[in-house]
Amino acid sequence: MKARVTVMLKNGVLDPQGEAIRHALGALGFAGVEGVRQGKVIELDLSATDKVAAETGVKAMCEKLLANTVIESYRVEIL
Template identity: 65%
Template sequence: MKARVTVTLKNGVLDPQGQAIEGSLASLGFGGVANVRQGKVFDIEVAGTDAESARSQINAMCEKLLANTVIENYSVEISN
């Protein structure tokens, strides 16, 4: 099974990287860009064919390592 995990900062958490990217885009002439938020994406392959088992395993990975759940949200997309 393949999975894509997307981790983003929770609303209300300051995002200095997003602010830096927003400023850089403006200086490159991309006007009208606002509220840039930076995140990370993990593509993971898990052995087996049971989507529910894979989702459970990947959620555990997120809770223990991939996301800091105090300040970050994550979403999991499972595909074959």
């Protein structure tokens, strides 16, 4: 079983990398990009066979290591 975790900065948290990307896109001639939020995707190969147990385990991983829940939010997808 596979899991995909998407981690993004929470709304209201400054995103300097996103702003740098937005600026670079404008410099390259891509008009109309008003905002960019940069995040990360983590893919996990799991030995679990139960989807609910896998999701519970991955959420625990996010809370303890994969996301800084003070400034980041995360989304878990079991694939």
